[in-house]
Amino acid sequence: MTTGDADHATGDRVPTPLNKKVITAWSLWSWGNSTVSAVMVTFVFGTYLAAEHFGPDDRGAQWLTTANAIAGAIIAVTAPVIGQRADRAGRRRLWLTINTFLVVGLVAACFFVKPEPGFLLLGVTLMASMTLFNEFAELNYNAMITDIADSSRMGRVSGIGWGSGYLGGIVILALVYFTLVAGDPPHAFGLGEDEAINIRMVAVVAAVWFLIWALPLLLMRPPTADAAAGQDASKLSILQSYQRLFRLILGLWRQDRNTFWFLASSALYRDGLSAVFTYGAILGVGVFGIDAGDILIFGIAGNVVAALGAFAGGWFDDRIGPRQVIMFCVVSLVVVAAALYFLDVEREIFGITLTPTASFWIFGLALCLFVGPAQASSRAFLARLAPPDRAGELFGLYATAGRSVSFMTPALISLLLWAIGGQKSIIIGVIVILGAGLLMLLLVHNPTGRAKMVEHGLR
Template identity: 30%
Template sequence: MISKRKRIWGWYFFDWASQPYSTLLLTFIFGPYFTDIAIGHYMGTGLDADAAAAKAQSFWGWGIAATSVIIAIVAPVLGAVADSTGRRLVWVWFFSAFYILGAWGLWWVAPGGGIGVLFWAVTFFGIGFIGMEFATIFTNALMPSLSDHDDLGAISGSGFAFGYLGGLVALVLMLGLFITAPQAPPEDFATELAGETGEEGEPLVPLEEEPLAPAGDPRPRAGEGPRTYLGLPPLLGEDSETQTGTRIVGPFTAVWYVIFMIPFFLWVKEPKTAVSRIDLRRAVGQVIELLKGLRFRDSLKAYLLSSLLYRDALNALYAFGAVYAKGVLGWSIGLIGIFGLVGAAAAVLAAWIGGRADRAFGPKPVIVVSILVLTLVCLVLVGMTREQIWGIALDPSSTQSDNILFFCGALIGAAGGSLQAASRTMMVRHTTPEEAAEAFSLYALSGKVTSFIAPALIALVTGISGSQRIGFSPLIGLFLLGMILLIWVNSKGEQSR
């Protein structure tokens, strides 16, 4: 007999196992790597750097968009099938295979492979992404069977916290064991030229892209050989041409998932329900009836519209945050990785605290506070450069703007983690254990069917204004509209009826 505590911990392990797909592949490792090799390909066809970067981003964007369309179309039907047959775990098994196949296939995305490698990359990334999203739907659908209604907020928050911790650990392992850090100049590089002058008597100084490393710089010195961000020799050795240390992120993510899904499959069992055969016609009919029935379910309808807007804005903030840091403040990839670690660490703590606040006050106040924090972050991003923030002068030669963005990154991680956990709880309050898979597929549909809105608005406003900062301003409107729609959402969902 499996205890209630083990069932809950088994359910937590899905978040731990699956989170690296978002942390490592979508955001901090594979996404930037794909951009680099795509830019290299397009520059090889004769495009300049800016045009190549635009083509690379467009290629990646269309791949993600196509994947999102598939998820939006198929998710509600699959949810209805799962509810009508009474089976959820079998679908988690099935789509776990997609996750593993898609992640592992990214190993073959090597530099210099031409357009075929780019298609391979978005295809296998899409397969794994579909696996992650669909497995998440059916895992979320198991949540109502884990405990009593009053405990679900804390369970949801703890699950997200545990998942973010998994992503954080996975990112540290990738940076510390596989990925080569940039080398610092040798300590005696400047002193070798001290006192020497050029042909016209000017002091001869080293020509380099970055200032000389200060004493105590943790980066490896030139001549020491490649080192990771923890100062260790990379496990796969030198990879400047083959990029094996970066490409291993795909198999690493797949193996991580396989290992840490073991507790889930051992401890999480299917709730006892009536089991019937698959009937696609009936399932499609159920989806149509569910959509029609939304006109009589004002709270659920308002909540789906609200979450559609604020989740779209949050996902865009995740996706474009590193782009902002690179373009506006000129951050390196290594610094962006540290930025990700700060956000993930904040998300771990905040999701756990948010779960406790959810249990004490309900999910709606947690959602409202999280949206307000994220709106303020967007206001900071729109108004900040290295020289000023909303007219307040900053020292461009200092780290003032960097520190502000690091603080914003912590707020994004904290508020985003709490927002996602509380949103899952609010969805639970609008469904029953029998209809959970169908409800969460509808929740996934509302999050995917318009997932292009925020990126499209950012691109449009950026193009019109010519400012990357101002391009973030539509997110402020999306967050505020989402918060306004919460007025019509019953804080107790439909379980107060």
């Protein structure tokens, strides 16, 4: 029984103090990992691949969304089995380490993507592979929260982790902006802009950044439930692992509908949350007229706002419950995104003239404010449900639930880009996915105990 279980069972009002050293190392991994989403996916390399030097007619954006859809499909069919086998073998930290190093290598390899159409396939392949292995790393990373926080404090610990990630994103974005992106060449590192060498060097800096801040957790052996799992995953074949997964899903449907509907609803709205950051910079540059260099300044401001939202959301999470936090944030995101859709031209609102650039700054930052707490509370919600010795399996199912529909968002956006034209149509796709997740979230209530991870059928 974990600390959280003991507290719940005995009604102990004085829970064991949190291990600050372990939580710090755990949060530093998120601080370093922020370079993947902030620098590579959103504000630098994703925008770089979507630029016209890789081909006309939004070719870069379409290829990138297609590659992300393929990566999402792979994650959907493999993540829960990977988590399940890591749990059973007691190798959660080992696989976190392996996948972290794979991500670092793939990020660094993006240096070789030159601004020519012939390098587009290499670029989107590296980015999709990076996304794939980063998801596997996060699966094991997220499962660790069940070992370092009890149920009554999972909201704040999850918020600290997410907030640390956003703050790390601020620092790394500022670093690459002022040393490699801003100003006229030569830049601070003595690099010019021939063949976009300064942008490509961002990938090298990003890889080193992640490696440095991941090491404290990778070199530490925190108290986890891994060793207590006591079952060797090698005793199960791959086929048996999938059979076990299907039995688990049937068991949730029959005995724990709340967990089942949370996994289903979060699959949709979390994909919408990811799309806000994935396509935000592309929209800022391509639709609202933000300068490609200034988009990094927006990224820094956006991470500040998202971090504040995550910290505040963690506090509210522990007091009013994660469902209420998530519901409020998703509703707010739909409203703000809908408003932003109509603000790509100059408009007068309440006697104030808003340019597209000003609108993007105001409403884009509002989106960032609500994304942070929704992400943190979603992780805390599932962590309260997860039995510690099967947390990796449940977080793997969480990843699969998301990725099983994650192809829908890039596929929908690709379809909208083709059918409607113009990058503004990306906003429609995001609203549709968030709205669908919101409707399904109405079937969910706050967790009241561990998930009933029993198996049915397929005997």
